Amino acid sequence: MKNDLRQAASEARLRAYAPYSSFRVGAALLTTSGAVISGCNVENLSFGLTVCAERVCVGKAIAQGEKAFQALAIIADTETPVVPCGACRQVLAEFAPSLMIISWTLGGKSQEFSLAELLPLPKQGILEVPCGTWARQ
Numbered sequence: 001m002k003n004d005l006r007q008a009a010s011e012a013r014l015r016a017y018a019p020y021s022s023f024r025v026g027a028a029l030l031t032t033s034g035a036v037i038s039g040c041n042v043e044n045l046s047f048g049l050t051v052c053a054e055r056v057c058v059g060k061a062i063a064q065g066e067k068a069f070q071a072l073a074i075i076a077d078t079e080t081p082v083v084p085c086g087a088c089r090q091v092l093a094e095f096a097p098s099l100m101i102i103s104w105t106l107g108g109k110s111q112e113f114s115l116a117e118l119l120p121l122p123k124q125g126i127l128e129v130p131c132g133t134w135a136r137q
Helices: 002-013 053-063 086-095
Strands: 025-031 036-040 069-076 100-105 110-114
Touching (some): 002 025, 002 036, 002 053, 002 069, 002 100, 036 053, 053 069
Parallel strands (some): 069 100
Antiparallel strands (some): 025 036
8 A cells, every 4th residue: 555655646746846946746645445646736936825745635535525534645855754734734634633644755765654643633723712702693
């Protein structure tokens, strides 16, 4: 499974659109149904509009009717394996708070993480009604 995910992420990385940073990232998401959905980062001149490979995978998965995920592979040309950014962690936690993440460098170094380690309290404080406001409604 890990090698299949790595291969899918590696192939996706080659399709990354990264003309500004040249930082190409590939990702592959394994769904609980066994589907592998790959994605790459897509940069924009306005860097805030750049979409990370991990979020591309999630969007593609949802569009294909997949909402339950078990593992994510990431690959980048770095010295040490990368981890998802904060925005990606939050999006991934929406669907799989305990997701297993395996990250590789092009040189073959790998590291495994649990999303729960990287984002331990994904829902705390979000969408909570402030104390005392329910009475005003």
